[in-house]
Amino acid sequence: MVTGQSRVARLVLPVDGRDHVRGSADAPSTLVEYGDYECTYCGRAHPIVEEVQRRLGRQLRFAFRHFPLAEIHPHAQPAAEAAEAAGAQGRFWEMHDLLYKNQQALDDADLLRYADALELDLTRFVSELADRTWETRVREDFMSGVRSGVNGTPTFFVNGVRHDGPWDADSLIEALMAPARVQV
């Protein structure tokens, strides 16, 4: 059905030093995910992104930004702040993986358990969560997503453009490789 115009939604905040990035900095393709740790669709996307990273190897740089839908997911905001608190101690991705693999257990006690499993400085971790140290940072991620046209979770950006198609591994890889193919 042809109705309306699909606006081309672009990432307004480029991936840079503030981002949590997996993969090599000079990779030709960049995938950005805006996600919520309590969102089941994001939970489904987690192993898919891992597969995409495995298959593309050094060709891919992946960045994750927070987009907690706090009204429907009461644990999403604390979980995002926990990931940042772990990141402050150099363990963002380990916490990120734990959160997605344990989406049914995101109470404060669970977050503390994961921090303990990662051998974080628990005193610092707890005080940063209690002080809401990372609240602003998470909101910055969220608003950068809103301004870029994030329209649900997960939303992916492939080389700076919102990916409106399906996000199975093959589709994501096809989209990520498309510009390189055109340039050849």
Added chain:
Amino acid sequence: LGVSSPDPESIARATRRITAKSGRARSGFTLAPIRQRTARLVANEGKGVVAMAETGILKPATPAPGFTLHTTPDQTVSLSDFRGQPVVLAFYPADWSPICGDQMTLYNEVLPEFRKHHAALVGISVDGVWCHGAFAANRRLHFPLLADFEPKGAVARTYGAYRAKEGVTERALFVIDRDGVIRWSYLSPIGVNPGADGILEALESLEPAPSLASTRRQA
């Protein structure tokens, strides 16, 4: 592009026909070249063709048609209730469908940003008040959903945002200024959640809020 190139309107019609028949493009058969060509022609042809592609939702500078609709069995909301503040009207096809859920959930989270512009947000679909009530409670929405229920779609029709064939409202956005004039409108493809970025840009482009001085005069 020579004499043989078909006019954009007929390409768009053909594209619609093909899409309707095939549902979605299968592998090995892609509409991309036709779409690209249409897009190119549309870009070249300017406003007339773009208007055709948009199927006629109300455009900026149009006075927003007034309405009064139920939001609960015993409460109504009128557009005139908001006179003096900007209003965001979000027409969406249906409660509960996954995309709409995302869209209203998203707007719910962005509500504080809308409020910075003193803007009111209302969602409108043809669902009835009980359906809206259950949906709003489930998604913990903090803005009213209006029932364009009887006569069905009457308000959506006045905004050019009704899909008579399916009997649902379009996925269409309107930003109305404090004087009741449409300042921005956007018709989204029905399957694509348009996000909130366009709304925020439109709100930012409106006149600055009434000055402190005029507020003081009232006080």
